[in-house]
Amino acid sequence: MSYSLAKGGWEVRWRDTDGKQRSRRFKAEELAQAFDEAVSDIEPVQRSKSRATYGSKGSVYPYETTQGTRWRYVSRRSDGSQTSKRGFTSATTARTACRRAVERVDRRETLHTKETFGSWWEKWLRRRKPYLEPNAWRAYEVDGRKRLLPEFRDIKLDKLDIEQVTGWMEAQAERVEAEEIAAKTINNTLGTLVVCLNAAVKDRVIATNPALGIERLPPAHIEHDYLRLHEIALYLDSCVEVYRPLAEVLVRAGLRISEAIDLQIADLELEETGGFIVVYRSHKKTGTSKTASGSTKGDKFRSVEIGPGLSRTLKDQLARRAEMASGDQNSAPVFVMPVRTRKAGRGRWASAGDPERFDRNTVSQEWHKIALQHAALRDMPLHSLRHTAAAAWLAGGNSLMYVQRQLGHADIATTERYYGHLERHVLAAGAIATEEAITRAAPAAA
Numbered sequence: 001m002s003y004s005l006a007k008g009g010w011e012v013r014w015r016d017t018d019g020k021q022r023s024r025r026f027k028a029e030e031l032a033q034a035f036d037e038a039v040s041d042i043e044p045v046q047r048s049k050s051r052a053t054y055g056s057k058g059s060v061y062p063y064e065t066t067q068g069t070r071w072r073y074v075s076r077r078s079d080g081s082q083t084s085k086r087g088f089t090s091a092t093t094a095r096t097a098c099r100r101a102v103e104r105v106d107r108r109e110t111l112h113t114k115e116t117f118g119s120w121w122e123k124w125l126r127r128r129k130p131y132l133e134p135n136a137w138r139a140y141e142v143d144g145r146k147r148l149l150p151e152f153r154d155i156k157l158d159k160l161d162i163e164q165v166t167g168w169m170e171a172q173a174e175r176v177e178a179e180e181i182a183a184k185t186i187n188n189t190l191g192t193l194v195v196c197l198n199a200a201v202k203d204r205v206i207a208t209n210p211a212l213g214i215e216r217l218p219p220a221h222i223e224h225d226y227l228r229l230h231e232i233a234l235y236l237d238s239c240v241e242v243y244r245p246l247a248e249v250l251v252r253a254g255l256r257i258s259e260a261i262d263l264q265i266a267d268l269e270l271e272e273t274g275g276f277i278v279v280y281r282s283h284k285k286t287g288t289s290k291t292a293s294g295s296t297k298g299d300k301f302r303s304v305e306i307g308p309g310l311s312r313t314l315k316d317q318l319a320r321r322a323e324m325a326s327g328d329q330n331s332a333p334v335f336v337m338p339v340r341t342r343k344a345g346r347g348r349w350a351s352a353g354d355p356e357r358f359d360r361n362t363v364s365q366e367w368h369k370i371a372l373q374h375a376a377l378r379d380m381p382l383h384s385l386r387h388t389a390a391a392a393w394l395a396g397g398n399s400l401m402y403v404q405r406q407l408g409h410a411d412i413a414t415t416e417r418y419y420g421h422l423e424r425h426v427l428a429a430g431a432i433a434t435e436e437a438i439t440r441a442a443p444a445a446a
Helices: 029-040 044-050 091-106 117-131 134-152 162-177 183-202 229-237 244-253 308-322 360-374 384-395 400-407 412-422 424-441
Strands: 002-006 009-015 021-026 060-065 068-076 082-088 268-271 274-279 282-285 291-294 302-306
Touching (some): 060 091, 068 091, 082 091, 117 134, 117 183, 134 162, 162 183, 229 244, 244 360, 268 308, 274 308, 302 308, 302 400, 384 412
Antiparallel strands (some): 060 068, 068 082, 268 274, 274 302, 282 291
16 A cells, blocks of 8 residues: 655555555545555455446446445446436446446437537527528527527526426417417427427437427417408509509519519510419518518419419510610519609609619508508508408409419418418309209109
8 A cells, every 4th residue: 555646646556356456546645645544444355345346337336325235327428428326226236227328328319418508509590590591590589589598598408308398388378378479479489499409409419309299389360351352443543653563463463572572574474365473582681771682481483373464564564664774684673663754753863773673661661551541441461462362363263272372382271271261252163063963963853
């Protein structure tokens, strides 16, 4: 038995009965000397029995309690740190539990991390920014800042479980019931949480996603306002001249305002009998005061069928557009401010170069409201013109599937939820046709 100063500390060295060299270090000489004396008082055989009993990875240890000898195991977690579990009544049970814990780590069924939800969120959001549209990234950022981080910021990712996420959803459901927030907002936030934690699973930070199986809140039914058939002409006749062609596109083709103001000349396929508008892009905010072209809401283009009336309106618009700068280029925008002919007029002077593209705020907050007021119609958002188009298609006897294709909904269930109650004309025609078929098939009276 001996102790000496080594590598900045006092080290005690001794040999067990099996001849194996052992050592232990202490910060102070007094502690090393006391331990050396204590070990010297133990018989070699006792030392051999009291030393650690190792399992498959040398990790099972005995310790004394008032109830007798108990056993514990020490193993490595997936992040390299050590963990220990105590209370086993025999070395065999401790060794078995240790082996199972190690196997779970090896199979990646159990992952451990020092990463908190807050630190992971910031990392994930920063990584995702180059791959997202500005509006999509901004929606993620708002979801995290307002609703996720206040609840989960300091929780370690490997401690975040289904019960905690369920508890958060129950609290949000109470807010929805109290009409403090919309169910759709909470469901979107839950979707953000799922996407964020899916990335953590993919990066092997956690083993499973605790938010993956959480049920979303049932969406509240909202009756969207729209122009009735007899109100459409009143609205269009009340539009200011510069806005009228765009208004017809919104009402008759059902485009979103962001899609309509970003239409290019090459996107129009016009014929005498109608034609198509091909929607490739939409105009979006870039996170600053500027805007730019981006993808459509579903990241897919679609062809919208139009009638001969809207086709003629768009042909007239293209003729006026050809008189302006860059009006003969296929990539030029269809809807721009007109050339100003007087100081009080709208638009830009001809000498100013390419005309300005329509601003969506000007359309929705000024021109749309003016049209409603002049037509003595009730107030409604600009997006109601998209609902107007859907209602008009259904009133004309078209099916929900036709409306789905025209509007570009990815799922027919979305169209059904918004407009299913308006399909009465198609349903009524189907009932009449069915009765007529039954009558024709009935045997003639004797």
